[in-house]
Amino acid sequence: MKKNIFITGSTDGIGKITALNLAKKGHRIYIHGRNSKKVNLTIEEIKTLTENENIFGFTTDFSNLTEVKELAKIVNNTIDHIDVLINNAGVFKAAAKNNNDLDLRFTVNYLAPFIFTNSIVSTLKKAATPRVINLSSAAQSVVDLEVLRGINEVSLQESYAQSKLALTMWSSQFAEKHKDIITLAVNPGSLLNTKMVKEAYGNHWSSADKGANILTELALSENVAELSGSYFDNDRGNFSRAHNDAYDQQKVENLIRTTEELLASII
Numbered sequence: 235m236k237k238n239i240f241i242t243g244s245t246d247g248i249g250k251i252t253a254l255n256l257a258k259k260g261h262r263i264y265i266h267g268r269n270s271k272k273v274n275l276t277i278e279e280i281k282t283l284t285e286n287e288n289i290f291g292f293t294t295d296f297s298n299l300t301e302v303k304e305l306a307k308i309v310n311n312t313i314d315h316i317d318v319l320i321n322n323a324g325v326f327k328a329a330a331k332n333n334n335d336l337d338l339r340f341t342v343n344y345l346a347p348f349i350f351t352n353s354i355v356s357t358l359k360k361a362a363t364p365r366v367i368n369l370s371s372a373a374q375s376v377v378d379l380e381v382l383r384g385i386n387e388v389s390l391q392e393s394y395a396q397s398k399l400a401l402t403m404w405s406s407q408f409a410e411k412h413k414d415i416i417t418l419a420v421n422p423g424s425l426l427n428t429k430m431v432k433e434a435y436g437n438h439w440s441s442a443d444k445g446a447n448i449l450t451e452l453a454l455s456e457n458v459a460e461l462s463g464s465y466f467d468n469d470r471g472n473f474s475r476a477h478n479d480a481y482d483q484q485k486v487e488n489l490i491r492t493t494e495e496l497l498a499s500i501i
């Protein structure tokens with residue numbers, strides 16, 4: 235069956251290759267990026283390479299949380315249902331803060347997908363078996379709620395790792411709350427050959443295809459229904475254990491409460 239698949243941050247890196255892989259299989263793909271020219275070029279490139287005309291696009295800068303909320307409204311009004319949402323957009327080496335004075339990595343990697351996904355739950359639930367895939371990382375570091383709130387400042391590496399653990403903790407809470415949505419957190423593999431890794435480290439360990447191939451597989455696999463809330467570690471090639479905090483009920487509740495209070499104060 236052909237699926238409606240929305241991939242955030244699909245104008246480059248593993249998101250773009252995943253979009254191409256899934257378009258080749260004939261699915262209807264919704265591209266997303268922050269640069270409209272890049273979104274349009276990606277749509278045209280994928281159409282040409284796959285002869286699949288069902289490729290559409292949205293432009294929203296995920297560093298601006300008000301815009302994320304607007305995107306969700308547009309998506310709810312224009313897309314009938316979403317079978318698969320891949321929360322892939324992410325940043326590492328970028329400006330320190332966003333327009334709300336929040337850490338940019340926390341904003342793009344955690345707060346934006348948190349808002350976007352929670353705001354389109356009704357569109358996800360119109361699908362027969364909806365699925366959400368959240369891009370985690372091997373880099374997971376204990377979340378300092380004061381960094382999330384934009385009060386404490388830490389290194390880019392540290393805030394990236396904290397944002398990825400926050401996303402992983404929320405992923406397990408979202409799975410628990412929405413039992414009818416298969417929700418997975420995925421480390422696509424470490425130091426894959428993408429723009430993010432080139433900018434941050436200048437070298438890589440594996441091809442970007444390694445990450446895109448696991449996202450393609452997990453987006454479509456019939457064998458993950460019982461694994462909602464789990465973490466797939468593509469460095470190991472199997473479902474595995476995330477950071478201990480992802481399973482700490484109290485810490486997860488604190489994170490979600492703080493996130494909701496923070497968002498209520500700014501959007």
Ligand SMILES: NC(=O)c1ccc[n+]([C@@H]2O[C@H](COP(=O)([O-])OP(=O)(O)OC[C@H]3O[C@@H](n4cnc5c(N)ncnc54)[C@H](OP(=O)(O)O)[C@@H]3O)[C@@H](O)[C@H]2O)c1
Pocket residue numbers: 242243244245246247248249266267268269272294295296297321322323324325342343369370371372421422423424425426427428429430431
């Ligand atoms: N590569 C790795 O080794 C690795 C390892 C673990 C996890 N991950 C995760 O995998 C995901 C994809 O990473 P990648 O390596 O493929 O990175 P990438 O090549 O830099 O691609 C990132 C994508 O996110 C988009 N994006 C960045 N900032 C955005 C913003 N403010 N608003 C909207 N879109 C934005 C980018 O748009 P532009 O095209 O405009 O830049 C691009 O489409 C990320 O969540 C990353 O943390 C990657």
